[in-house]
Amino acid sequence: MQFWETLNEVGICISLRRNDRAKQGRLFKRLAPQIGLEMHLAVETPPQLRHFIWKACRNILATKDNLKRRKISVDDEYVLCGQPEETTCHLLWFCKHARGVWESSKLALPFAISPSWMFLDVVQNLQKGEGSQPGLTERVISVCWGIWKDCNERRIGGNGKPSREILKTSLHHVDEYHAANEVR
Template structure:
């Protein structure tokens, strides 16, 4: 949820990392700013003979000191990556310690930027472990979030790709339901892949759509139709669970197609329709023996010409 949309997340800020980033900023100040008041107070009590990165938590520490010590390892790691004399990254060290795309990500962060950006980058390198084709992942999610479909459909696709739909398989893993069998076919467990692709009811819809499941991502319209049909299958599945009628595969495709075309038409009309501002304007005459002058002009690029109009009126118009 807290990863960037381009990396498969929803773009929410991670409050825990944000809090740690603020503490890291305080810890970095203890390490580099020897003249600050907080540095003098904490150093006198907890690390009088050495630097912050070598300090111990000590006996009966205050809540403030325990909180700052929670990010000591981060300050130590960062201090090893920064050349304090030139205030720049130690590029050679970063290239050795991290994978190429991770090193590029860290070195692209300005040292004047927020600590939160650095905390996110370091946490991603620790959490992911294995090397990923970051460029391919970013292109995939960028394509998903830019599809010409309603936002709720894009959100559905994100949930499906992240295995976050409340299918019976997921609900059974969380002890919400006991039986994870698909109610449509009664043959297999209702997973995301089954309910959207493998179930006989889903297969009926896909055969009516005449769309291949694996299609060229360059054809944006076909991708939009495919994800909308998948959303329609899920929508009808939820309708059935709430007592609604089951649509045939042909009806699902027809409804999804009509829904998507209505969305396209509505967005096209909004973009093409000129904005007309209605306002009531009435001419107010000038004072007696005064004149009022109205001036307007226009440029006609296609004709390579310009025009100017002037109206002069007295108090009688």
């Protein structure tokens, strides 16, 4: 269901120019709690990142752990680092490949991520601290998306990218989106 259809269903009538994505994003962020929409969908990111956020927050990314739970795969071992389980949290923060990306970044999280956390826990904690570090949520999510894309590339036999390139490409992607939509 589209965002505007949802607003119309609850009786909120809004008229914005179709190309004014920045206003739409700010409006969405402000109205989402009032109409029962989840805040993690209100981050100002490109559509493919919102799709990634939606899947990651619901713990439905195609990790080995999730595939095994759905009885699609019998093996949940993480092939890139040999860990016994490939979970979303491990893949995005604790795998040696992901740690390399995070260590090359200057992004400082205002909390420590626990291995038992879900992606949604991280997003909610990021959004709580958004006032002290504006844009941190979008940047962290963008880096997670870059790590996810690179892991998938490696999984299907590709070479993947070096940590710094993943970081640079991911942050450039969200910065380019913000510049194009005048979000800041």
